[in-house]
Amino acid sequence: MRTLAGVGSTPLAGVGVARWHRPADELALPPRPAPADVDVERERSRFEAARTEVREALETARSRTADRVGEDEAAVFEAHQQFLDDPGIVDDIQDAIDDGTPAPHAVSARFEAAIDQFEAMDGRMAERADDLRDVRDRLLAALLGVEAVDLASLPVDTVLLAERLTPSDTAVLDPDTVAGIVTATGGRTAHAAIIARALSIPAVVGVGDELDAIEAGTEVLVDGETGEVVVDPSAERRAAAGGVDATVRDAPVETADGKPIEVAANVGSVTELDPAAARGADGIGLFRTEFLYLDRETAPDEDELYAAFTAALAAFPDDRVVVRTLDVGGDKPISYLDLPTEPNPFLGRRGVRLSVDEHADLFETQLRALLRAAASAHGEGLAVMLPMVARLEEVTAVLDRIDAVADALETAGVEYAIPSLGAMIETPAAVFLADQLAERLDFLSIGTNDLTQYVMAADRENDGVAALHDPLHPAVLRAIDNTVTAAHAGDAWVGMCGEMAGDPALTSLLVGLGLDELSMSAVTIPAVKARIMETDTGEAAALAADALTCSTREDVRALLELE
Amino acid sequence: MERTVEVVPEAGLHARPASSLVQTVNAFDATVEIGRATDGDELVSANSMLAVTGLNVTQGESVRLVAEGPDAAAALDAVAAILTSAVEDEGEAS
Numbered sequence: 001m002r003t004l005a006g007v008g009s010t011p012l013a014g015v016g017v018a019r020w021h022r023p024a025d026e027l028a029l030p031p032r033p034a035p036a037d038v039d040v041e042r043e044r045s046r047f048e049a050a051r052t053e054v055r056e057a058l059e060t061a062r063s064r065t066a067d068r069v070g071e072d073e074a075a076v077f078e079a080h081q082q083f084l085d086d087p088g089i090v091d092d093i094q095d096a097i098d099d100g101t102p103a104p105h106a107v108s109a110r111f112e113a114a115i116d117q118f119e120a121m122d123g124r125m126a127e128r129a130d131d132l133r134d135v136r137d138r139l140l141a142a143l144l145g146v147e148a149v150d151l152a153s154l155p156v157d158t159v160l161l162a163e164r165l166t167p168s169d170t171a172v173l174d175p176d177t178v179a180g181i182v183t184a185t186g187g188r189t190a191h192a193a194i195i196a197r198a199l200s201i202p203a204v205v206g207v208g209d210e211l212d213a214i215e216a217g218t219e220v221l222v223d224g225e226t227g228e229v230v231v232d233p234s235a236e237r238r239a240a241a242g243g244v245d246a247t248v249r250d251a252p253v254e255t256a257d258g259k260p261i262e263v264a265a266n267v268g269s270v271t272e273l274d275p276a277a278a279r280g281a282d283g284i285g286l287f288r289t290e291f292l293y294l295d296r297e298t299a300p301d302e303d304e305l306y307a308a309f310t311a312a313l314a315a316f317p318d319d320r321v322v323v324r325t326l327d328v329g330g331d332k333p334i335s336y337l338d339l340p341t342e343p344n345p346f347l348g349r350r351g352v353r354l355s356v357d358e359h360a361d362l363f364e365t366q367l368r369a370l371l372r373a374a375a376s377a378h379g380e381g382l383a384v385m386l387p388m389v390a391r392l393e394e395v396t397a398v399l400d401r402i403d404a405v406a407d408a409l410e411t412a413g414v415e416y417a418i419p420s421l422g423a424m425i426e427t428p429a430a431v432f433l434a435d436q437l438a439e440r441l442d443f444l445s446i447g448t449n450d451l452t453q454y455v456m457a458a459d460r461e462n463d464g465v466a467a468l469h470d471p472l473h474p475a476v477l478r479a480i481d482n483t484v485t486a487a488h489a490g491d492a493w494v495g496m497c498g499e500m501a502g503d504p505a506l507t508s509l510l511v512g513l514g515l516d517e518l519s520m521s522a523v524t525i526p527a528v529k530a531r532i533m534e535t536d537t538g539e540a541a542a543l544a545a546d547a548l549t550c551s552t553r554e555d556v557r558a559l560l561e562l563e
Numbered sequence: 564m565e566r567t568v569e570v571v572p573e574a575g576l577h578a579r580p581a582s583s584l585v586q587t588v589n590a591f592d593a594t595v596e597i598g599r600a601t602d603g604d605e606l607v608s609a610n611s612m613l614a615v616t617g618l619n620v621t622q623g624e625s626v627r628l629v630a631e632g633p634d635a636a637a638a639l640d641a642v643a644a645i646l647t648s649a650v651e652d653e654g655e656a657s
Binding site for chain 2 (some may be wrong): 072075076079081082083085086087089117118132191530549
């Protein structure tokens with residue numbers, strides 16, 4: 001056991017296997033030719049092409065981060081776009097190229113000068129130099145044809161070690177697979193550190209050169225609370241880190257008095273399936289299909305969707321897999337979808353509204369893939385969920401579409417089956433209509449993030465109303481209660497797939513409210529399963545009943561003994 | 564044409580306020596320069612993220628804006644609006 005000291009950045013602890021990220025090795029400049037041998041025209045167009053490529057990559061990173069982390073954290077990529085197009089940088093690089101400098105060398109030199117300028121200033125400015133490094137490395141990677149290291153799909157329980165991580169590097173990390181981050185440099189207010197906190201990845205920064213001594217493959221504990229990095233931690237040290245050794249329970253769990261509660265995982269891509277199974281998920285409660293549509297030029301075709309859905313069914317052969325149909329709107333730019341620019345995209349054309357109307361073609365492709373997947377090897381577990389439902393007509397229209405697609409498949413002689421169908425409860429309209437929805441559907445699943453936003457009329461991205469955006473407001477709890485009661489009266493099962501479902505401090509409240517299923521980021525599954533096993537449904541129901549009589553969020557928080 | 568305003572956003576002239584400022588300046592024909600109100604004549608071009616961020620202006624400091632060109636007044640209004648609003652207005656007011 002050996003301990004290094006740094007600055008705790010995300011106050012969480014994690015244990016995993018050390019893996020090094022050393023991008024500088026890959027971005028080494030080739031030997032520089034004599035100026036007379038440089039084809040100036042070619043280098044200029046190379047530089048322009050690289051800028052175009054990086055500009056598009058930054059926009060992708062921006063929208064992905066806005067989706068996965070938040071608008072505030074995504075703003076850093078707008079700053080990067082400005083650096084990329086900064087006349088003070090671009091003009092100098094073009095001048096250097098005109099003087100016979102190859103594009104990569106010109107980029108490297110100009111950014112190095114800017115980085116030096118920032119680092120010569122005080123602490124916070126030095127951290128901003130990481131933003132310049134990020135843009136430089138992207139440009140160099142584009143110019144040198146270097147494939148970026150795939151940080152987005154690291155093996156489960158990775159502790160990522162790096163000299164430094166850029167905001168782009170950090171934004172693609174998957175909290176379900178990355179157990180911790182340790183960097184030699186950096187401070188806790190750097191953009192990368194802020195993103196790591198938003199992703200709840202344990203992080204220690206500013207450890208210094210000693211970090212180099214940690215070899216890949218060693219076991220490392222990252223304690224973001226104390227700022228310690230422990231190599232080959234003892235069992236006591238692991239236990240002291242708290243919560244690190246949450247026992248993974250593969251089997252479904254029940255409450256102390258024997259009521260089964262399904263604990264499922266929310267995933268956005270097939271790469272998240274195995275990590276979810278490894279954390280003990282009892283199935284997939286939310287498969288977000290929109291990620292299959294991001295970062296590409298055209299929509300995925302039926303076969304690609306079919307492959308993704310059957311992969312999910314194969315990963316959970318005996319469990320349910322709930323696939324949410326395309327949930328996009330004006331806030332999620334997808335170039336080929338031609339989504340409208342709206343002043344208020346959260347109240348605009350989105351979710352099922354598009355699927356039964358202007359995006360009926362994309363929806364039909366999804367339905368064909370889903371009906372075929374329902375007839376595949378483990379297809380009986382397939383369930384289809386509609387986002388943003390506010391009217392019965394939407395459900396009726398979808399049922400008609402399903403019939404039409406089934407007829408077409410029948411005629412074509414293609415094997416199919418009808419999956420179970422449910423609605424997300426996100427709008428107040430759906431809460432009020434929950435009884436009628438439950439009569440026509442197999443299940444309801446409460447999306448608490450959007451439900452809270454719409455019930456409280458509080459924009460998720462607006463810090464000015466952050467206090468309103470809390471599902472513990474009595475109005476939101478009553479909306480949940482109304483939904484659960486209506487679902488059960490209509491013989492539909494009812495789940496929850498918003499952030500609230502994954503908070504172990506709220507598990508007994510949710511059990512008490514009567515939810516049959518909780519779906520969450522895989523990382524919180526072991527903790528929630530442990531809480532369910534300790535919960536008595538009678539006590540939980542009494543707690544929920546008390547919570548429903550509370551007048552204020554503060555009363556609810558006091559009742560739940562939250563700080 | 565010039566104006567002096569206090570920087571209200573918490574991030575100072577970094578991150579989103581800085582990139583909004585640069586984006587806004589680029590939308591006008593006028594040339595806009597910016598500098599610390601206390602630094603006398605040391606102004607940098609407001610169309611450069613590097614230069615704007617390099618000023619290292621923090622929340623609560625006063626900056627001097629100088630604009631020249633046909634739409635200078637409108638440019639000054641737009642830039643001053645960014646620097647004096649705490650939270651950037653992302654959508655339409657309802």
